[in-house]
Amino acid sequence: MPPITNVERVYQERYAEAHAYLKATNSENPFMVIRAENKFIELLEEPHIPFWMRAQCNAILAGLTDETADARKYLKGAHTSLGYFVQIRELATGSLSDTAGHRLAQLREQLTKIERDIAAREAAKEQRSAQNLEDDKEMLLEGQRSAQDLEDAKQMLLGPEQEMLHEPVVTDDTRALPKTEPKPASAEQSLEQGTERMDIDSDRSTATLFPPHTEVTADSSQHAADSDTDMTSQFSDNESTATVKMEEDDDEVL
Numbered sequence: 001m002p003p004i005t006n007v008e009r010v011y012q013e014r015y016a017e018a019h020a021y022l023k024a025t026n027s028e029n030p031f032m033v034i035r036a037e038n039k040f041i042e043l044l045e046e047p048h049i050p051f052w053m054r055a056q057c058n059a060i061l062a063g064l065t066d067e068t069a070d071a072r073k074y075l076k077g078a079h080t081s082l083g084y085f086v087q088i089r090e091l092a093t094g095s096l097s098d099t100a101g102h103r104l105a106q107l108r109e110q111l112t113k114i115e116r117d118i119a120a121r122e123a124a125k126e127q128r129s130a131q132n133l134e135d136d137k138e139m140l141l142e143g144q145r146s147a148q149d150l151e152d153a154k155q156m157l158l159g160p161e162q163e164m165l166h167e168p169v170v171t172d173d174t175r176a177l178p179k180t181e182p183k184p185a186s187a188e189q190s191l192e193q194g195t196e197r198m199d200i201d202s203d204r205s206t207a208t209l210f211p212p213h214t215e216v217t218a219d220s221s222q223h224a225a226d227s228d229t230d231m232t233s234q235f236s237d238n239e240s241t242a243t244v245k246m247e248e249d250d251d252e253v254l
Contacts, residue, residue, distance in 0.1 A: 011049050015057075018043060022060070037064055038117050 018039030024032045040057045043049060 007048060008050065011043065011046065011053060014039065014043050015053055018057075022064075033064060034114060034118065037061060038121060041121065 018036050021032050021036035021039055040061050044054060044057050044061075
């Protein structure tokens with residue numbers, strides 16, 4: 001086994017002292033269990049006590065819950081009874097003997113010290129509970145803030161995509177113009193539109209028959225007649241040439 005250090009030796013002495021108070025608890029001194037409890041709690045508050053000692057202290061304190069509660073009740077009643085007893089004796093005799101007075105003073109001092117220890121322990125326990133509650137609240141708020149930050153970041157990332165999904169697709173610049181419904185035309189307007197449409201159809205028919213760059217004049221008619229005459233004379237020349245050639249071929253055969 002490794003040698004025991006000075007720190008461990010001190011812890012063992014304090015542990016033995018707490019056990020001594022616990023063994024001294026009996027019907028005549030029931031408040032000793034409160035002192036033992038205080039010693040064990042003080043020992044647990046040390047950060048470097050051995051693991052086995054911490055486990056033993058926790059187990060002992062868990063078993064002393066009912067005993068310490070009964071001892072506190074007894075202590076409260078004893079303190080009240082002692083005060084009444086002293087007052088009655090002083091009123092009855094006018095004074096107390098030195099031995100009795102000294103003993104009562106010692107008991108009163110012990111009871112006062114025990115009450116102060118109990119009050120200090122209760123205050124420390126309440127303070128620790130309040131601090132733990134405050135820490136839990138802070139952790140809860142931190143978790144809520146982290147969740148809110150995560151949600152904000154998600155909204156920032158998904159915001160443009162959602163806008164693109166919900167925005168209508170526009171292919172021209174007419175999205176800013178208000179939509180207007182066509183008004184029904186009157187009878188006169190319908191008649192005028194029908195007349196204009198007939199004029200347009202007539203103009204298109206005329207343009208098809210007579211292209212815009214073609215003019216029918218006397219010169220063009222004469223030119224067309226001359227062309228027909230040239231084509232006829234050329235055809236006649238060709239026909240006579242072909243006849244002469246056929247006659248020559250017949251002479252050669254004969």
